[in-house]
Amino acid sequence: MSTTLFDKIWNKHIVEQIDAKQIILYIDKHFIHEVTSPQAFDGLRQRNVKVFNTSRTVGTADHNVPTKNQHLPIQDPLSKKQVNQLSENCKEFGVELFDLHHPNQGIVHVIGPELGMTRPGMTIVCGDSHTSTHGAFGSIAFGIGTSEVEQVLASQCVLQVKPKQMRIKINGQLQRGVSAKDLILYVIAKLGVGGATGHFVEYAGEAIESLSMEGRMTVCNMSIEMGARGGLIAPDQTTFNYLKDKVQPEGIRFDESLTQWKKLTTDESAIFDIEYEFDAADIAPMVTYGTNPGMGIKINEAIPSTSESSNASVDKSLNYMGFNKGKILEGMPIDYVFIGSCTNARIEDLREVAQYIKGKQKAENVEVFVVPGSQLVAKQAKKEGLDKILASAGFELRQAGCSACLGMNEDKIPAGKYCVSTSNRNFEGRQGPGARTILASPLTAAAAAIAGKIVDVRKELN
Amino acid sequence: MSGFTNIQTTAVPLPMEDIDTDQIIPARFLKSTSKLGFGENLFRDWRYNAAHEKIDGFILNNETYKGEILVAGRNFGCGSSREHAAWAIGDYGFKVVISSFFADIFKNNALNNGILPITVDQEVLHRIFTAIEENPKTTFDVSLTHQTLTVEGGKIHITFDIDPFKKECLINGMDTIDYLISKRAVIEKFQQQHIVY
CATH class of the missing domain: 3.30.499.10 (Aconitase, domain 3)
Structure with missing residues (x-):
């Protein structure tokens, strides 16, 4: 049977089917930050359980941090408390953390890709709706609530119902002065703020293929703004070039990864629940x-x-x-x-x-x-x-x-x-x-x- | 989490569409590290002005409208994944939210906190708003067991969908985290043969 890129990744991560709809989905990478994780760690303490797999979660402080004088203590006492709480939680539960003074610190969706942690074929979650960003690499990435953050910490899994699937094709090439941001603002304006609710979106077409990884991340990032669970783009040479010099998972050669990644495509005869096509030439700078x-x-x-x-x-x-x-x-x-x-x-x-x-x-x-x-x-x-x-x-x-x-x-x-x-x-x-x-x-x-x-x-x- | 029981109550209408989680609970109130007390700041910037005075005309400041059900325009809860939005709604005292559709993450967050989101047709939603407008004391009966919503003794009567697993969780007050912890052996087995490239 023909399958989509989404199906291929999804199917590889099903631990168990609970009933006709609910499945236990295994998560390859879990990002956490200071705002949506403290209550989840509290939950673990109350249940007296440890983090199930510490190697698959990584934390950073981003939402609450000042952007001036970061060497000084955080002024706002509540922000300071939340950032400190993240450090304490990560230390207590053995989770890797890039805190404010770490050279790898940054916005959670910027650091994952640049550190080579975001890779094709993965399932990625974070207590943040813009987790969809990571879909640019051909991964299933979506935002979750704090109860689900606790699910992942406690079991490396989330309970999920398979979303519907949508494909958005952008044909042709963008005009000079028109960028990935304009492209996605244009699509959201066309579909509306709830236009993709209940769906996972695959972006395709010449204009998408021509985007850099950064541009693709901008597009996938805003998938949630039309209600989509997430967005993803099939990995190609642009993706592989970006990942070539990043850190490989232990014991796996780059060519082995590459062989697997090249299988991550949507079959030609695969069927989507809904499809849209737009002409890149019609896209202008958007506001x-x-x-x-x-x-x-x-x-x-x-x-x-x-x-x-x-x-x-x-x-x-x-x-x-x-x-x-x-x-x-x-x-x-x-x-x-x-x-x-x-x-x-x-x-x-x-x-x-x-x-x-x-x-x-x-x-x-x-x-x-x-x-x-x-x-x-x-x-x-x-x-x-x-x-x-x-x-x-x-x-x-x-x-x-x-x-x-x-x-x-x-x-x-x-x-x-x-x-x-x-x-x-x-x-x-x-x-x-x-x-x-x-x-x-x-x-x-x-x-x-x-x-x-x-x-x-x-x-x-x- | 205690189990969801059938309720009979009045409802508070909020006919705005695309209400995002930044309105439900603005980001500056997300700094707490506990789940409690968010109800105080539910719809903060619609309820209070910059001088912290109540804004006349906002529905939560209108004594006429009370109840355990919030009825909102389509696409309720869009935007951020903050579960604080569900905590704020629950802490304020709402047990049910009715809309013609919900943003996915909000819907999950609500269900994970014992709040029942009921999706109705746009036309039914319109009739519900009209009924409350005509009589703010209009009563709503929600039976999760039978998956029915009955307005004013039968004026409107509909059945609603809910995922069977989520329904069971809500009724029994079952916790999805405990459930997944009970599956750790199966997950461990899966993990051992699963390779990330």
């Missing part, structure tokens, strides 16, 4: 205008006057953003630019931004901060001299962490201010109470920082 990631438009389009959502929901959203139906965002002045998050804080994102802003100056009305996804990204940026380019353009380069993506640490956008952000969510209050988020690509964000307003980066590149 969001509302308070969910599905409320996105092309840079030169007006805010739509009709919507599938109820009037009350749309009105509430536009009111929060201070926008009216019919408004065009191009040319609109902005206050902040945030370049960072698990969506767009990898070295390639920083390179793209640096290349664009080299020799330019940020606009006076805009505050700009760039937050690398990990200590390794920060180190690499310095090595390439990107830090100097950012500094001379007036962009503040900070230290690794989730930063202003989620309004949990010190980095917040003040109420009523507009922020062009490379992160993944524009929910009300996401970047701080009252903050108004406009999601965009790193290139569009960089161009907005220089111009002091929202611009069509394609025009700037000509």
